[in-house]
Amino acid sequence: MMWRYLGRRPMSTLATDWWHNVGIAPKDPILSITEAFFADSSPNKINLGVGAYRDDEGKPVVLQCVRDAEAKITGCEFLESLSRQGNVKLVEESAKLAYGENSDVVKEGRFAGVQALSGTGACRLFAEFQRRFRPESQIYLPSPTWSNHHNIWRDARVPSRTYHYYDPESKGLHFGALMDDVKNAPDHSFFLLHPCAHNPTGVDPTEEQWREISHQFKVKNHFPFFDMAYQGFASGNLSKDAQAIRIFVEDGHLIGCVQSFSKNMGLYGQRVGCLSVLCMNAKQAIAVKSQLQHIARAMYSNPPVHGALLVSTILCDPHLRNLWVEELKVMVNRTTKMRVTLQKNLEELGSPLNWDHITNQIGMFCYSGLTPEQVDQLRNKFHIYMTHDGRISMAGITTGNVAYLANAIHEVTKSAEGY
């Protein structure tokens, strides 16, 4: 073959150094924590970075319902018809999970639903859709929010603003300021809301507060966009965790909703999620869906089949579904127990600070209130890894390490004034 004899030819003198201007990119603040953790050789190290569930031995978990579903589908999903069905079922079942089994929205087909690449992919699809069809709009993101939200809307070229959410004083919700921002935003603004287990703070509005927010949204004709990454993972009850969404839908809002199965089914790497946009009627839903698929086509053509089949198999099989609900409760009970234990340990150590927020906050994360300096000390002295905003992933805490963790936190905070 001719190519073998080419060897290393000298580059043409016109060859350009294409990439001289490419700087090294900043590391992702969340994912780089895990990288650093892996590089650490201390036997005491604890990873409280990424929000991926771990059992009490600190090991990742594959749910039994997932293993069972996988055994069921192995070898079948390459059949194109089955994969098409899987996709349809996934969207149907996801919608029922979010809106309720007997929701009119679902029965009347008044939503445009597409499978997406987990939560990130669903948000990105919506952001691109928003830019295309509401090019003058912006998105209001809570302060703080998952850091990647900012990246997503930026890359979709939709400008973003923030609205008040977390109150560092109370370590709870800054409800008054939030409502002011909702009222002061121009009518018809787009707002991103975490329906449960807010990431990173773990601070959720109460039911009453949600109703007030929904009411104000009606007054202002705002567009409510829900990113639900933790349904079932917040309270252990799937319906309860979707309550905020159902309040808004009952109130007549035509919402957008993202669902991820990464955490609640432990399907992280499979990238399974759903984007739904509620519409006036089924006809409009068809139009919106076609546009979403059009956008997806230019990004990855179709979403991957395997994870979708797993999810739809679990949701459609009563035995597997019940198993899932039980396993979900086990995960939530464990993280709740760790919250209780951590707080108790800190109190027993005689910490001068108030740690009520550990058990008041909900879901995978605790916004500890630790300062960046304290976070660094925890890392450098105690080999404990968390993001710089003091967010702790409860899933990384075990009965084996909670005492060590409490002690370390106490050490770095005992001389701090109340904050």
Added chain:
Amino acid sequence: MESQNPNHAISPSATTASNGDSVFANIAKAPEDPILGVTVAYNKDSSPIKLNLGVGAYRTEEGKPLVLNVVRRAEQLLVNDPSRVKEYLPITGLADFNKLSAKLIFGADSPAIQENRVATVQCLSGTGSLRVGAEFLAKHYHQNSIYIPQPTWGNHPKVFTMAGLSPKYYRYYDPETRGLNFQGLLEDLSSAPSGAIVLLHACAHNPTGVDPTVEQWEQIRQLIRSKGLLPFFDSAYQGFASGSLDADAQSVRIFVADGGECLAAQSYAKNMGLYGERVGALSIVCRTADVASRVESQLKLVIRPMYSNPPIHGASIVATILKDRDMYNEWTIELKAMADRIISMRQQLFDALRDRGTPGDWSHIIKQIGMFTFTGLNTEQVAFMTKEYHIYMTSDGRISMAGLSSRTVPHLADAIHAAVTRIV
């Protein structure tokens, strides 16, 4: 639509009737994707003799989709391994998969690989690899024109436009000869601005099946290098075109061998039959290892806001196969069988048309390569064949050879014969 009067106290509605207008009320239904739309129309047809020659998905002699045995085996191994978890992959995907994919396309002995000058990231099949590469270029590269062949896969212009690049065309297909318009290609690339990106189909050009010869590739390479153009390969059919993985990667390898830079998008949809799993890789060959490392870090920033990290299942299957000597060999045999069946269909169709004395030169059927044949039939002829013979293909006259079998070749030949003699 009436707007809400903000002075009214609004109580939550107990019904689900929408009180407000949808902010997306004016959205029109998007046009059907022309390629996938063919299958939709085919499915609606109730004729027992209907034939789907639309989408480029491989079919067996029996007209069934094919799951490679080696893929089944690999999947079973994965499922049976209790230690496997479903954690997030890194943003760049499965490391093994990336290394093996780079070796597959560039060759295990490629100096670019040995010198760590290749940044490879796992992406969602060919489409995903093209989109990530294009977004990277739109962000970091000084030129946003991308020259694409006329014609090309229907989704190419959309992928590039949505990524922020500006598609331009270079002549490629010659309808007179049903072959390559080599002069036109050279002229158009010569007049491209320095630094422009050039999309090249590594082999088995889609939709025409017309590939440059080895000599023509060398001339293209020299032209591209002398003009300082940036090559971006789309390799969706490695192994599927000729039956040889190495032969089908030649075009890419001559570019890498000259020490220059390029991008390459790989898909495992066809050659491993993993269509639905969305498995692919984007590689960027750089001048130095340091550049490759910086480029990889920037690719992560493109991927994270798109889907965070890629799906694990398909890539795990591919890595399992590529790293095991026996499974790899088994794969090359199954791949060759698929390629051979398609080549045999080409020959059978050509012979059938010759036997019917169908007017015209049909040698392009056996000269073109890969999954598709650009028949040269016009839209009226195509419409006629759909209506009278229930044969479904894209309106540009492209047929998927993979959709043919020994049993259905005569029907197709009859249809072409009728179309060509009755409609001009």
